């Protein structure tokens with residue numbers, strides 16, 4: 609087991625990619641915390657994880673919530689050795705669209721969730737993290753490729769790559785590694801947040817045509833890469849990005 613008894617926090621671990629990551633980490637022996645705003649899905653996910661993880665509720669765009677989450681984790685487990693900053697994606701109530709359609713509040717909401725919250729999640733976790741810990745920021749292949757109506761999200765995710773480099777340097781004395789794991793198109797509830805239920809299958813087929821691997825990714829694909837970045841197997845990798853996108857960015 610690569611992560612035996614490693615105390616881990618996965619933000620947004622109650623859904624989609626975050627849950628896939630928590631499951632993969634747990635299968636390698638990790639314990640710890642998953643977070644999310646929705647109590648019901650948190651409880652369901654904790655149950656699916658065989659109670660190796662506890663679920664802490666909170667909004668990652670609120671600093672008080674972040675502080676409470678990390679303090680509670682520390683009180684419960686006494687340390688934090690792996691942090692996966694995954695919560696993000698669709699900002700509830702904000703419009704994602706072309707530059708002619710988006711208002712300032714939509715811009716702020718997307719940036720708050722997909723960039724600012726990552727920075728402050730790391731900052732608020734640091735006092736509780738062990739030296740030598742691994743931090744994985746979840747980026748997106750959207751950082752590298754334009755998609756209709758996604759300029760703000762893409763820009764936020766591109767900035768996450770710079771953030772990882774800068775924070776890695778900030779934390780070099782503590783030997784805390786910070787890397788970005790950028791998924792391509794992954795089968796999660798995000799599809800039904802973006803298009804109507806009737807359109808989901810059609811949109812997935814369109815995406816498959818763009819993916820050289822010939823399939824949409826699964827949360828477990830991202831989980832496996834997260835295990836690598838969380839473990840000592842990646843001890844020489846810092847301030848870097850791994851793309852897990854079925855080849856979509858580089859060879860399609």
Ligand code: NDP
Pocket residue numbers: 619620621622623624625626643644645646647649666667668669694695696697698721746747748749750790791792793794795796797798801
């Ligand atoms: P989901 O919508 O399934 O999951 C999003 C997760 O983030 C949920 O657990 C949600 O929990 C949590 N979350 C969202 N907003 C907040 C908030 N304000 N405070 C706390 N938690 C929040 O999406 P995915 O699993 O698809 O996405 C996960 C990550 O992967 C995101 O960062 C996304 O940008 C990235 N990604 C996804 C891709 C995909 O194709 N699916 C592709 C590339 C990147 P709750 O609602 O309970 O708060």
